[in-house]
Structure formats: C-alpha cells, structure tokens
Amino acid sequence: MHHGAYPRSISNLPLLRSTVAPKRPIAHSPKSPPSTCRHYRQIPEEEYRRRLAEARPLLSNRRAKTLETIGTTKQHRTFILLCVAAAVVFYFANSQKVPVTGRRRFNFLSEDWLTIFGVSGDAYEQELRREGVRFAPKYDWRYARVMGVMQRLVPVSGQADKDWKVHVILDDGAANAFVTPDGHVFVFSGIINLCGNIDSLATVLGHEIAHNVATHSAERLSAAIIANLTSGSLFLLLGLLPGLTLAGLWTLTGGRYVQSLIYDLPMNRKQETEADYIGLMMMAEACYDPRHSIGFWERMKVVQSQSRGYEVPEMLSTHPSDGSRIEKLTQWLPEAMEKWQASDCHGGQGAIARQFRDALSHRRFMGVAWYIAVPGDWRLSIP
Numbered sequence: 001m002h003h004g005a006y007p008r009s010i011s012n013l014p015l016l017r018s019t020v021a022p023k024r025p026i027a028h029s030p031k032s033p034p035s036t037c038r039h040y041r042q043i044p045e046e047e048y049r050r051r052l053a054e055a056r057p058l059l060s061n062r063r064a065k066t067l068e069t070i071g072t073t074k075q076h077r078t079f080i081l082l083c084v085a086a087a088v089v090f091y092f093a094n095s096q097k098v099p100v101t102g103r104r105r106f107n108f109l110s111e112d113w114l115t116i117f118g119v120s121g122d123a124y125e126q127e128l129r130r131e132g133v134r135f136a137p138k139y140d141w142r143y144a145r146v147m148g149v150m151q152r153l154v155p156v157s158g159q160a161d162k163d164w165k166v167h168v169i170l171d172d173g174a175a176n177a178f179v180t181p182d183g184h185v186f187v188f189s190g191i192i193n194l195c196g197n198i199d200s201l202a203t204v205l206g207h208e209i210a211h212n213v214a215t216h217s218a219e220r221l222s223a224a225i226i227a228n229l230t231s232g233s234l235f236l237l238l239g240l241l242p243g244l245t246l247a248g249l250w251t252l253t254g255g256r257y258v259q260s261l262i263y264d265l266p267m268n269r270k271q272e273t274e275a276d277y278i279g280l281m282m283m284a285e286a287c288y289d290p291r292h293s294i295g296f297w298e299r300m301k302v303v304q305s306q307s308r309g310y311e312v313p314e315m316l317s318t319h320p321s322d323g324s325r326i327e328k329l330t331q332w333l334p335e336a337m338e339k340w341q342a343s344d345c346h347g348g349q350g351a352i353a354r355q356f357r358d359a360l361s362h363r364r365f366m367g368v369a370w371y372i373a374v375p376g377d378w379r380l381s382i383p
Helices: 043-055 061-069 076-091 111-117 120-132 141-157 189-195 198-213 216-236 240-252 257-283 292-308 322-342 353-362
Strands: 096-099 104-106 164-167 177-179 185-187 361-367 368-371 379-381
Touching: 076 096, 076 216, 076 368, 104 198, 104 216, 104 361, 111 216, 120 368, 141 185, 141 189, 141 198, 141 257, 177 198, 185 189, 185 198, 189 198, 189 361, 198 216, 198 257, 198 292, 257 322, 292 322, 322 379
Parallel strands: 164 185, 164 379
Antiparallel strands: 096 104, 177 185, 361 368
8 A cells, every 4th residue: 555544565476365255156047127218209300409499508697607717727836836835834843853863854744634534443453353354362272473573672762752553364374464544453364374483473573563653644645735735836827727727637647656666666665774774773672683683574575486486576665674674673783683682672762763752753844843742641552
C-alpha cells in the first residue's frame, strides 16, 4: 500500500494467500428471466425536430463562458500562483530531518490525524475476520512468543504510551507481518516459523515498530496531499477545460505510474531501509542478538524466490531487495553490536526513539508552531 495511512508489511509478499469462497455457486445457469422490454411510442419527425429546436442547453452561454475563462484570466493565474507559492513555503516549513538517519522529509501530520485518514487496527481485524481469517488465541505459544518479544521492544521504542495490540494470524503459508498506525501489530504464523528463534522474531517486530516510531504513514499521507494540491494547481493554470483534459490524458497514458516510479517507490524503499536500521538498533538495545537479523533475511530471500520464481527489480518494488537489505545490515552490524554489548538489558529509556519524539513533537502549520502532548504511561493490550 502506498499513499495514506495504510498498514506497512515487512516484505512485498502477498498478505493473504487466498480469499474466502463465495457463498453462492457461480457456475449455475438460471432460467431466462421474463422479458422486461418496453415498447415506446415513436415520435413523429416533425415533433422530434420541434423538441430539438426548443431544447435548452445544459449550461447557459454565460456559465459556459465562465468555465472557459477559469484559470486563463490574470486574476485567476495570480491566485493560482499564490497558492502554489504558499504550498512551496508550507513544504519547506514542514521539511524535517529524520533523527538517527539524517534523511530529509516532508511531514505535517500528527499521529492523531492518522486515526481520521487511515484504517484503524480494529477495523482491519474485523475485515479480516469477515473474510474468514483465523487468529491465534492468547494461550497459543505463537501468541505468547510475540507478546514476550513486544514486551521487551516497546519500552525501548519510546512509544510506550501507545495502546499496542498483538494479533497472530494462523496462516503458515504466509511469511509476513504488518503494523497499523494506531499500534496494532499483525503477525502471520508463517513468519514466526521462518524466524525460528526470538532474536529473528525481534528483527521482524523491531522493523514494524520502527515504522510507527518514524511516523512513516504520516509522511506518505503528507506527501500525497501536497502532491495532489500542487499538481491540481498546475493543471488549472492551463485553464479549467484544458487542465481537466490534460489531467485525464496524464491518467490514461500512465502518468501516475511515472510519478510512482520516480517518487513514490523510492520513498517507500527509503522508509523500509530506515525501519530496518531503527529496528536493528532497538532490538540490540532490548538485548536481542542483532546478528540474527542477517540470518533471517537470508532465509526470507530463499522463501521469496521460491514463492515467485523470479525477483522483482528493486526499482519497481516498494521494498529493497533482500540482497540490499543484507548488505545494509552487515554494514550496520558493528554499531548494533556495540549497542548490544553496552545495553544494561533493563528496558532502557529508548534513546533512539526519544530523538524522534523530540523532533516530531514540534510541527508547523502555515508557519505557526503547534505542539503535541505526549502521555507518559504505556500498555500492551491483549485483545
């Protein structure tokens, strides 16, 4: 999933292998229904011509002239250019440097806004249950293992105030996991089996928590909003009718795919790499052996190649290739090992995540600063 506050998955494998069978068969051939054709009275030629001559246009000449001139007059162009200039100022006012990684990004939305624009974890769970997806009960060993790892990762994430919830989906054929912006972590039993040990599972869960720590969903939604407003204004500069025509041609000729290729996909891959790094440092701070992260991604590489039979080129994917991930993790491993060896293994205070919270608690809306209050308690809910 790309734009908006949608769940982030750890791999680009399909989340579900199959859909629920339809309740009614689709192969039966029903009897032909009775004819509903109506017979209409044919209008004489003279009557038809008279009605055509007296017909009123859908738009009056005055309104049609107004539509034709929108975006073409000096006043309209000045207003549109001012809107574009305001959008540019708004963009730079909300451009921020991501703590830890140093990446520059645009983000003006808080986590509270994501609950309005995004899909809540409760709604996602209900939808999965309607589709017949089975969830592990809380006494299941897989549920207990995920809960145990979460209880060590959450305190060092700096997101202990979030109402985290764990859901284990019983599907051994799906090696995937994803998180919603409101703290619902969905883990497929297939990826628990693939992990094999709690250190590898910490790699997966640390990655998912890192997406929320870095507010990646808010970043994607912010970028989508400003891109749509800017492109709409630029099309309108040509005039309403020519602008709408060009926008339609842009869509029909695959212009959206070009935008995705040069902007959306690279941003998604950067976010995935960022989540890998933050998750690696968090698992090390929580006393999980970071060396197991490389072994996990080596196993994942085999699974994904067997699942597809081919490897999607990285430039066409929302995720970095497994080879690129292994290369990056190997590069970061010495730093993670230092953190692992220096950790007191008592939960810590989440030094990495505190940098994010300090940076993201201050945002600007049209140049006006506003702040987010952060409560201090944390809870890990059992659904």
